[in-house]
Amino acid sequence: MKELISHQLVMYLEMRGVEHIFGLCGHTNIAVLSALEKSKIKFINVRHEQIAAHMADGYARAKKQTSVVLTHLGPGLTNAATGVANAALDSIPMVVIAGDVPSHFYGKHPHQEINLHSDASQYEIYRPFVKRAWRVDRPELFPEIIEKAFQLAENGRPGPVLVSVPMDIFSKEVDVSLFERLKHHTKTLHKPSIDNETAKLMIERLISAKNPVIYVGGGILLADASKELRDLVDHLGIPVAYSLMGKGAISDDHPLALGMTGFWGTQFINDTCRNADLILALGTRFSEADCSSWEPEYTFNFPTTKLIHIDIDPNEIGRNYPVEIGAVADLKQALEVLTRVAKEMVPEGRENLKFKQIIVEYKEEFRKKNLVHVQDNSYPMRPERILQEVREVLPRDAYITTDVGWNKNGVGQQFPIYEAGTILTPGGYATMGFGAPAALGAKIAQPDKVVVSLVGDGGFGQNPSVLATAAEENIPVIWVIMNNYAFGTIAGLQKAHYGTTHGTVFHKEGKPYSPDFAAIAKAYGVEGIKIQSADEFKPALKHAIESNKPFVIDVAMLNEPVPTAGHWNIMDIYSPNKKVHHVALTI
Known part of the structure; x- marks a missing residue:
């Protein structure tokens, strides 16, 4: 049995648990909009595609679920580009489905096509910032491409992907078995953790350090690992600083929460990190603003300070600072292992009352200085x-x-x-x-x-x-x-x-x-x-x-x-x- 791709796409998205799609109409995507009319998926209509992309970004962060953007070719795709790039640089999972010119008009420069350097190449606009950009050239390939798109967006370091679909392909029929077979493929991939030996080595370094600091980025939030982070911090009594994207990974009223580092950080927080003898970095890319342009006299002083770095993306380990121990892992699982090993090695835990009092005094001093403005x-x-x-x-x-x-x-x-x-x-x-x-x-x-x-x-x-x-x-x-x-x-x-x-x-x-x-x-x-x-x-x-x-x-x-x-x-x-x-x- 055959059915229109536009209708099967909507059923596929329903099967994946998609509840909302953000976008704006155009002549290349109305086949999908028409198929959505009787769907339980809610289409959120906007007046500009950048709004759709930013809405989808906020939605994905708050719901902890891959968001979907539906856009038109040419100006629709370029209008959305800024919002999609923003999601990419913050590692937010998003699938952008864009209409494209009819496949039988490739090279003729049909209405709103971008083809100044090569024919039918609008999808290449997104190449610098999405994890992958697909152009669907044959209707029977669409089912496996949309499945790959979600899998890639959600796994490894998350991020947006683009599926550019010629409008005639939306309106073609394919055998329903091509979509049915996707139901047999897992929708959740198991992610890597760290082994006991590596965890033991890291905990040994932490407990032998005189002034250790845990430094966290947005990767903690992407991994939904805030509780696991708090468990480790509570057991070992190590203060926590964070990047802008890591804000909220540990509650700001936690007794060991320092605050944000870098250009907009305070002297106390920056000095605490700069004077640390060991930093355990979790899910951070050590960006410029968070690191005071990487100049050692302000926020971080590596390699005088030794660095342990765990991240799901191997490209971030050692990108800006030399790393003594690096591990590629899902932070939720890695922190569970680290905490278990820490409890085995230090069963009684560490309270660190002295530094907690230092943090209390610092925050009170900051509050008093700010009071005149408040x-x-x-x-x-x-x-x-x-x-x-x-x-x-x-x-x-x-x-x-x-x-x-x-x-x-x-x-x-x-x-x-x-x-x-x-x-x-x-x-x-x-x-x-x-x-x-x-x-x-x-x-x-x-x-x-x-x-x-x-x-x-x-x-x-x-x-x-x-x-x-x-x-x-x-x-x-x-x-x-x-x-x-x-x-x-x-x-x-x-x-x-x-x-x-x-x-x-x-x-x-x-x-x-x-x-x-x-x-x-x-x-x-x-x-x-x-x-x-x-x-x-x-x-x-x-x-x-x-x-x-x-x-x-x-x-x-x-x-x-x-x-x-x-x-x-x-x-x-x-x-x-x-x-x-x-x-x-x-x-």
Whole structure:
């Protein structure tokens, strides 16, 4: 028996447990949309493909499941590219299914085809950032390709893949047995762990070290290994620092949680890592911002500090720092083995009360220094007060998305995250425009959780049509627009080093300019409040949560940089030997 590929694709996705698809229509994919009409899979319609990709990214992170994007050829595919690349650099599993030109028109340059260098080559656009890009050349090959696509996206180091499908192939029939045989193939692959001998060697190094530190990245969250990490930390009493992507891997109120390293880290956290004699690194790629541009006087001092590194991706082990012991393994399983071996070698465990007290004193000192900003009643508001009041209002298990700029930097440094996986941030690509749509994806994935997007006016302005999707689907996300009338981080850099803000601040007729985002929200059919004083903010946020509706809060914020003790060597490019960083700007 034969049936249309478009219909069999939908049934295949249902069989895989896919519940939502994010995308936008085009003449090349409406066969699939038509097949979805009677499916239990919900199609989430957007106004721009970048929104679809970022929503799918947020959804995959919050649901811990591979997301699916459906897009059109040419401009649809390129519009989605930024969101897909963001997912790739943060190792988020995603399957992008894109319509393509009819296969019988290859080389004729049909409507919207990209073929300036070779015929029928639009799929090659994604090659630099997806794990693999397929073009389906024959209908009978489609079933095995879609199966391979999910398997590759989900295994090893996760990431997006592309399946580019000529529109005529969607509308061709193939024998149902080609899809039926896929049901006999496993949908979950067993992942590698570490052996007892390797675990014993690592634990021996850890317990003999004088000042060990565990350093964790986003790999802990991808492996769903937060509990296993905590078990090891609790037994051996070793302090934990994290990268931006590793934030939340251990609760920020854990007595051995240090905080985020690098450019936006504090002196205490960076010094603790730099002065460690041994670091156990778990699921991190040691990125530039987290490592103060890899300069040894600021955050990490390898090889003086010895490094043990475990990661699912062998390419990351030794990429930026020399490794004494390296292991390729799934972190959940590896940590289970390490903890078991640690309990065998140190049955009584280690409390490390002295260092816990040092952390308590450091956090209290930081809190006191920050208090003057948190209690500042001026308007525009201090970013520290905005972050403090958001944290006070939200439940511990609320989901937070950030964009880029002061919101991301401030959250990384001083916004406590208590539940693993509840902060979604664009780490690897640092994509402006991620936070607002990612929050929609997170809310669809976790409908019973409060979801708040902390986003700048520049970031929200990238794709305000997220509000159309929120209104149509009634997705009760709250957007807190931290509005400094500028691309604030870049404006602060430019002012500090070049004495100007040309092209980085928003002006009209010589005066600061911003759209009324609350009014824009209302025009889309979404609730919106424009804050007029600092005292209005917290009650407005409470009201937004209680309303259980999509809600925009537009709050003017000082363009005040988060203080940093780390280093980013672009400062030396701008102003050699001057130790200049950012400066504050007034609205």
